[in-house]
Amino acid sequence: MTELRVRFAPSPTGYLHVGGARTALYNWLYARRHAGTVILRIEDTDADRSKPELTQAILDSLEWLGLDWDEGPYYQSERLELYRARASQLERQGHAYPCFCPPDELQKKRQTAEAAHRAWKYDGTCRDLSEPDRARRRAQGRPWALRFRTPESGRTAFDDLVFGRIELENSEIEDFVLLRSDGQPTYHLSVVADDLDLRITHVIRGADHLSNTPKQILMYHALSSSQPVFAHLPLILGPDKQRLSKRHGATSVGAYRDQGILPEALMNFLALLGWAPPGGKEIVSPEEMVEQFDLAAASKSNAVFDPEKLAWMNSEYLRRMPLEALLPRVRGELEISGLWSSAFSGSERQRFEDSVRLLQTRARTLKDFSESGRAFFTDDFPYELEARRKFWKESRLADWLRDLAQRLSNLSSFDLEQTEKCLRDLAEEKGIRAGVLINAARVGLTGQAVAPGLFEVMRALGRERTVRRLERAAAALAPSAPDRA
Template sequence: MVRVRFAPSPTGLLHIGNARVAVFNWLFARRHNGAFLLRIEDTDLARSEKKYIDQLIEDLHWLGLTWQEGPDVGGPYGPYLQSERLHIYRDICQRFLQEGCAYRCYCTPAELEERRQIAKRTGKPPRYDNRCRNLSNEQRKALETSGLNCTVRFKVPEELLVFDDLIRGTCQFDMSLVGDFVIMRSDGTPSFHFAVAVDDILMKITHVIRGEDHLTNTPCHILLFHALGQKPPHFAHLSLTMGADRTLLSKRHGAFSLSEYHNMGYLPEALLNYMMLLGWAPKDKRDKFTASDITDTFEIGTMSKASSVFDQQKLNWMNGQYLREAEIERLVNLAIPYLQAAGLVSADDNAIDRAQLRLIVDAVRNNISCMSQIAQEANIFFKDVVISKQHIEFLSSEITQSILLSFYHELCKRNILSPDIFKDILKTVQKETKVHGKGLYLPVRVALTGREHGPELYGIANILGLDTCKKRIERFLLIRKQVTL
């Protein structure tokens, strides 16, 4: 049975690059009817925080991902927090020491850094020089009695290590350039290499799907698998996600974490869809699809080796497409917190006119790319129009005033206003003024909304109602007089 895992470190918010790794692990498990595990690698006790664990679980659930085993759901191979597995790593470390495949290292951080600098100056690889590997018993005892803290290092054989990557093909590494690496720190916590290999074995992981930045770590993990008498899993290293400037995706490229996109009102299915396009595309080259659409055809080996580029504009376009198709009641529920924060609707949900709000949300959904933009787009329905300086000259021209006056007279002849009535009014104004197209619509739009762009005029007028439309036109009819004075 296929078993994959997503194993983040809870030292910050879950960002797009890491979330993408989770998505492809989840998708691979679905494709092969396997199990998707969530494991929290929190052995960095100084930087790991529970709030980040809680947030990343919330973010992944919001994105639509589910897992069969993890810290919140349990499972047969738990615990799934590495901080709760320290006794396991220490027992296996002790076994390595007894078997002679690991040893205690007494080199201080200052000594190690000095040697790294010397290696750089002399053109040698900045690897550990293995000097503690061959200490005599007397030397070791003397160091132990001196009170120096020690780490535990794994003995790396000087060999050419070769493995096949499901995305990158054959990979090979000269292990003589690596040096003996730490498996247990001086504070008694395991290194990343050690904890990962031990947990992947004990949790029976069959495929390790992770970012290409871990490619150079893989030989060390394979050696640990061999030392534990286990066959390594299959490896697949995903290309990294870059910003538009071809540098690693970071805060300078805009929103960075899943929580930020959630807070801005992106729909999770749109973000999930877009993330699945980073480094992969379905055979039919579609842009818009769901995980269910492509589960049966997804193949990890077809993923690109080249770095993917995160395009915020394309994500905005895609989210806009999903907003246009979403159920209106869902969008209303999403819109309310933003409108309340802007003071446009009552803080009491029960006091909100939801029927009116449905009309407003439906009118503006085509003009927004995320729900947080709705307050700015919809405020024309809640607040009076402000006449900007740039529109005063435009609205004071003779032809514009004639259009508004004709439009106003037609409004006064009506007792109600609807989209069809509004269309009839515009037709009448067109005949009277002999003005067509944008020349006719723009003055009316600016008068009703104070803007040159926005939702369809018919919908705007229907939502504003007859009295509000008349009041706004009346005020704009005064502009010519004000300018003349």
């Protein structure tokens, strides 16, 4: 039994987008499932659109997702001799021929045909040129491209691992270009040459290549070589059912990273876009995926990318994550947003951990720690307008909060029970509902109407900071305070 070899072949003409990431993931899962080899190949034969820095960005995204590879990256731009060798082999054997048709002329013919609603296929002008004719044209220095000589009859079929049997009349396939007039290989040539050279056994790629596959199979035949097994993956669409693109907002893996999405959550989400494990579980670890992954069970229809579900899944991962694992991630987020203080790993370590634990259950993304959780990591936070409007209506609140601060500072122990009793006693004495005080205090401590339970917030902040913030809030609440709502 020959070794199973798959490849992921991104083109560095953009960042790694979620569709590409899912293709990479499915390749990876399939290979890991069957003890195969993952090969990474960079398809950079389009010199105009390919950018080296994008290659690095793609590599970074793959690594971030936790998708590793065993061989490569191979760069197609460094393998041109291979493609030319294959090209001349095909030409020598009569499976390819030089075409001298000027591109603009072909363009014109194509447009004419289109205008007349006629199907257009390369008309074969140069297909049967005699050798002397060819020699003459070459002598004239006319530029030429190399075209594949497609059989004019018969049909090409293959069994796709996800789509099943696909059949196409050869007459539908035109004599496509293998080598451009500048000597650069086209995609069809380079993929086949590379997949052959790298001994790829399974080609797993986007369904946008489904229609190209017969062309490539014809090339395998012409090179009298066996063809790999093909598996095409349905496309990922935006909410409007159009192919996912910049229009839809974030499409790149990096954009989700920047939004505070965890790589394990994105991986899980992408895996379930087009495949479901036998048990129907939603949260699936990479180990479980590898164990259960099956291309034959993959969906055949396109899938809409739903950011809402991703967000939910991310919150699940956040919530289930052990604190020790979460801490460094939050630290990273705080560093990015300028909220990190070295004290959090020193004197204030306990407070830092308490805060993270408190925020953990309600966080949807890592961004929530630095945004809605801001007040836990810095004294520099605003009192939100909405919060003041909602909970700072009562005029005597300033006095009450001052009283509360006073009493809290005299508490024998600053724990959950005592602080709560302290506040409720005060509320009772003043003849108000505890909620009034609780909500007002929450705004004072966090600046927000929405935050974790008040007494837990107090504990996470510590007595000193709690008292100080309550007094500050009282001052902000006083009629004389300039920034009163």
